[in-house]
Amino acid sequence: MKKLINAPENVVQEMLAGMVMAHPEYVRKLEGYQCLVNAQAPVAGKVGLVSGGGSGHEPAHAGFIGRGMLDAACVGNVFSSPTPDHFLEAAKAVDSGAGVLMVIKNYSGDLMNSQMAEEMAEFEGVKVTRVIVDDDVAVKNSTYTTGRRGIAGTVFVHKIAGAKAAQGASLDEVKAVAEKTVANVRSMGMALSPCIVPIAGKANFSLAEDEMEIGMGIHGEPGITRSKIAPADEIVSALMEKILDDIPFVAGDEVAVMVNGLGATPLMELYIVNRKVAEICAARGISIYRTFVGEYMTALEMAGASISVLRLDPELKALLDAPADAIAFKQC
Amino acid sequence: MKKLINAPENVVQEMLAGMVMAHPEYVRKLEGYQCLVNAQAPVAGKVGLVSGGGSGHEPAHAGFIGRGMLDAACVGNVFSSPTPDHFLEAAKAVDSGAGVLMVIKNYSGDLMNSQMAEEMAEFEGVKVTRVIVDDDVAVKNSTYTTGRRGIAGTVFVHKIAGAKAAQGASLDEVKAVAEKTVANVRSMGMALSPCIVPIAGKANFSLAEDEMEIGMGIHGEPGITRSKIAPADEIVSALMEKILDDIPFVAGDEVAVMVNGLGATPLMELYIVNRKVAEICAARGISIYRTFVGEYMTALEMAGASISVLRLDPELKALLDAPADAIAFKQC
Numbered sequence: 001m002k003k004l005i006n007a008p009e010n011v012v013q014e015m016l017a018g019m020v021m022a023h024p025e026y027v028r029k030l031e032g033y034q035c036l037v038n039a040q041a042p043v044a045g046k047v048g049l050v051s052g053g054g055s056g057h058e059p060a061h062a063g064f065i066g067r068g069m070l071d072a073a074c075v076g077n078v079f080s081s082p083t084p085d086h087f088l089e090a091a092k093a094v095d096s097g098a099g100v101l102m103v104i105k106n107y108s109g110d111l112m113n114s115q116m117a118e119e120m121a122e123f124e125g126v127k128v129t130r131v132i133v134d135d136d137v138a139v140k141n142s143t144y145t146t147g148r149r150g151i152a153g154t155v156f157v158h159k160i161a162g163a164k165a166a167q168g169a170s171l172d173e174v175k176a177v178a179e180k181t182v183a184n185v186r187s188m189g190m191a192l193s194p195c196i197v198p199i200a201g202k203a204n205f206s207l208a209e210d211e212m213e214i215g216m217g218i219h220g221e222p223g224i225t226r227s228k229i230a231p232a233d234e235i236v237s238a239l240m241e242k243i244l245d246d247i248p249f250v251a252g253d254e255v256a257v258m259v260n261g262l263g264a265t266p267l268m269e270l271y272i273v274n275r276k277v278a279e280i281c282a283a284r285g286i287s288i289y290r291t292f293v294g295e296y297m298t299a300l301e302m303a304g305a306s307i308s309v310l311r312l313d314p315e316l317k318a319l320l321d322a323p324a325d326a327i328a329f330k331q332c
Numbered sequence: 333m334k335k336l337i338n339a340p341e342n343v344v345q346e347m348l349a350g351m352v353m354a355h356p357e358y359v360r361k362l363e364g365y366q367c368l369v370n371a372q373a374p375v376a377g378k379v380g381l382v383s384g385g386g387s388g389h390e391p392a393h394a395g396f397i398g399r400g401m402l403d404a405a406c407v408g409n410v411f412s413s414p415t416p417d418h419f420l421e422a423a424k425a426v427d428s429g430a431g432v433l434m435v436i437k438n439y440s441g442d443l444m445n446s447q448m449a450e451e452m453a454e455f456e457g458v459k460v461t462r463v464i465v466d467d468d469v470a471v472k473n474s475t476y477t478t479g480r481r482g483i484a485g486t487v488f489v490h491k492i493a494g495a496k497a498a499q500g501a502s503l504d505e506v507k508a509v510a511e512k513t514v515a516n517v518r519s520m521g522m523a524l525s526p527c528i529v530p531i532a533g534k535a536n537f538s539l540a541e542d543e544m545e546i547g548m549g550i551h552g553e554p555g556i557t558r559s560k561i562a563p564a565d566e567i568v569s570a571l572m573e574k575i576l577d578d579i580p581f582v583a584g585d586e587v588a589v590m591v592n593g594l595g596a597t598p599l600m601e602l603y604i605v606n607r608k609v610a611e612i613c614a615a616r617g618i619s620i621y622r623t624f625v626g627e628y629m630t631a632l633e634m635a636g637a638s639i640s641v642l643r644l645d646p647e648l649k650a651l652l653d654a655p656a657d658a659i660a661f662k663q664c
Contacts, residue, residue, distance in 0.1 A: 002524040002541070004601040004637060006563045011600060018603030021610040022591075022623035058599035192334040209334070231338045259354075264596035266632045267390035268343060269336040271350030278353040291354040294660070295627070300598045303633065305336060323664065328626070330662035332655065 001201045008198035012055050012077055019062060019327075026327050027065050033089045034075045034082060036062045041071040041094040047165040047174045048072070048094030051103040051158060052087065053110050054079040056197070057218060059328035060155065060297040066326030069162035070103075078197050078300070079219045081109030087117030091128045099127035099171035101178060103157050105150025106134040127171060131178040133157055135187040135308060137246045138215030138223055149217050152260040152297040153185035153308040156320070159329065163322035181316065186243045187258075189306030190223070190235060191216040195263065195299050214238055218262070218299040218306075232269070236276035239307050244284065249311060251285030256310045256320055261295040264303040270294070273305055289317060296328075333533045340530035344387050344409055351394060351659075358659050359397050365421045366407045366414060368394045373403040373426040379497040379506045380404070380426030383435040383490060384419065385442050386411040388529070389550060391660035392487065392629040398658030401494035402435075410529050410632070411551045413441030419449030423460045431459035431503035433510060435489050437482025438466040459503060463510040465489055467519040467640065469578045470547030470555055481549050484592040484629040485517035485640040488652070491661065495654035513648065518578045519590075520571045521638030523548040524561065527595065527631050546570055550594070550631040550638075564601070568608035571639050576616065581643060583617030588642040588652055593627040596635040602626070605637055621649060628660075 547555025
C-alpha cells in the first residue's frame with residue numbers, strides 16, 4: 001500500500017486537522033465530531049445546508065463548505081457513513097432557526113443515519129429535512145444501495161441549493177430546487193484501476209492490465225460491463241448514450257456538464273473526455289451552457305472518470321451562475 | 333498503458349480542443365500553434381504574461397490563464413518544450429504595446445526555446461523579457477537542467493506577477509516582482525510511483541512496491557534518496573528541513589504554503605501532509621499567512637507530492653491576495 005499517510009486508523013482525523021489548518025477562514029471543526037462547519041455558520045435567517053457521507057471522496061463534501069454552498073459536512077470513516085449523532089450535531093451547529101436541508105447520496109448507510117438524525121433533530125426542535133441524490137444511471141440496485149447510487153451530480157445539488165439558501169429562500173423553497181436538480185441530473189462513471197481503503201491495506205477489486213469497467217461506483221461497486229480498454233471516444237460514447245437516453249435529454253435542451261476525475265486520472269485525460277462529450281451534445285442538438293472539468297467527487301486513487309449532465313431551466317441557470325466561495329469550488 | 337485517451341500522438345491537440353470547448357469564456361486557441369490565449373487578450377496597456385513548457389503538468393500552465401494570472405500558455409508535447417515559434421506567437425498575441433514577460437521553468441529546452449523567441453520578438457518589435465524559476469531545492473543539476481529545476485513554486489510567480497500586471501504596472505515592475513517571488517520561494521517533491529508518457533507507453537522509471545524517492549522531479553528525474561516508504565510525517569519533515577534551511581526561513585517569517593499533488597495522490601493525503609507542514613512551521617516560529625492544497629503542477633498520473641514555501645513581505649501578500657479568475661485558480 002503506497003500512501004502518504006501515518007497510521008491508517010488516523011487518516012480522517014489527520015485530514016480534518018490539515019483542512020482546518022489550511023482553511024481556517026472557511027471551516028472549523030465541530031469539537032468531538034467528524035464534522036467541519038462553515039466558519040461563518042450559522043448565518044442569521046439562512047437555511048443551513050449540510051451534506052456528508054464516507055470520506056475518501058475529497059473534495060466532496062467538506063471542500064464544498066463556503067459561501068453559496070455548504071454550511072457543514074459530516075465526514076465518515078473511509079467509504080463508511082457518519083453515524084446519526086454527527087449529522088444531528090452538524091444540523092444543530094448551522095441552524096439559525098430557518099431550518100436545515102441535508103443533501104444525502106443514496107446509499108443505505110447514509111439514508112438510515114441521516115433519517116435518524118432528522119428524527120432526533122425534530123425531538124430537539126430543529127427543523128431538518130432531506131433530499132436524496134440518485135444520479136448514477138449505471139445500475140438499479142448496488143452493493144450498498146437500493147435504487148440508483150448518488151455520485152458526482154450531487155455537487156450540482158450543493159451548488160444550486162447553496163445559491164438558493166444564500167438568497168434567503170425558505171426551507172421549502174431550497175428543498176424544492178434541490179429536488180428539481182436531482183430530477184434533472186444524470187451521471188455515469190467508469191474505472192481503469194481500483195483504490196485501496198487505508199485500513200484494509202489492499203485494493204478493493206482487481207482489473208487486468210488491459211481491462212476497464214463501465215458503470216463502476218465510487219466505492220468500487222460493480223458496474224455493467226467489464227471489457228478490454230477502449231479508446232476514450234468510444235468509452236465516452238457509451239457513457240453519454242446511457243446518460244442522455246435516461247431522462248431523456250433532447251434537442252434544444254440546455255445543460256451543464258461535469259467531467260469528474262476519480263482520483264488518479266490526469267486532467268489531460270479529463271479534457272480529452274470533455275472534447276467528445278461536447279461533440280456528442282452538439283450532434284444531438286443539446287446546447288452546453290457551462291462545463292466543469294476536474295476532481296469533484298473522487299474514490300481515493302481510483303483511475304477513471306464520471307460524466308454528469310444537468311438539464312437547465314432559467315432558475316437553475318441563475319443559481320448555477322451565482323457566486324460561490326467554497327474551499328474547492330469558487331465562482332467569482 | 334491504462335489511459336483515457338485515443339491515439340497517443342493526439343493527446344495534446346485533443347486536450348487543447350477539450351479545454352477550449354469547456355472554457356470558451358477564458359481561452360481561445362492560437363490557430364496553427366499549441367498555445368492557448370486569454371479570450372480577453374491583449375488588454376490595452378497591460379503587460380502580457382506568458383508561460384509554458386511541456387504538457388502533462390495540468391493544470392499548469394494553461395489552467396492558469398485568466399484575469400489576474402496568465403495571458404497565454406504554450407503547451408509542448410508531453411514533457412517536451414514548445415519550440416520558439418510557439419512562444420513568439422503567444423507573446424505577439426498578448427502584447428498590447430506594454431511588453432510581455434515570459435515565466436519559464438529552469439529546464440534546458442524551455443530556456444533555449446524561450447530565449448530564441450525573445451530574440452525573434454525583439455526583431456519583430458515586441459518587447460519580451462523572461463524570468464526563470466528554479467525553486468526545487470532537491471538537486472543542483474538534473475537530467476534536463478543546469479542548476480535547480482523549476483516546479484510548483486512557479487504557480488506563485490504566475491499569481492503574483494499576474495496581479496502586478498493586472499494593476500497596470502510596467503514590464504520592469506512586473507519582472508521585478510516576479511524575480512522577488514523566485515528569490516523567496518523554495519520547493520521540493522517526492523514520488524511513490526512513476527507515470528507513463530502516452531507516446532512511450534511505459535513507465536518512465538520504476539519503484540518497488542515498498543519504495544519511494546525523495547527529491548524526484550516532475551518528469552521523473554532522479555531525486556536524492558530512494559528508500560523504504562516512511563510515514564507521511566517523516567517524509568514531510570525531510571522535505572521541510574531541506575526547504576526551510578535553504579534561504580533559510582527563520583522565526584518571524586510570514587509564508588504562503590502550497591501542498592501540491594503530482595497526479596494520483598488523493599486530496600486526503602495532501603491534507604495529511606499539510607497538517608505536518610503547519611506543525612513544523614509553528615514549531616519554527618514561522619507564521620503561515622495562506623495555504624493552498626491541491627493539484628497545481630502535476631506529472632501525469634505520478635503518485636507523490638511537492639511542498640512549496642514562499643516568504644512574504646507586504647507587497648507579496650497584497651499581490652497574493654488580489655482577485656484572480658483563472659480556469660484552475662480562482663480567488664473571489
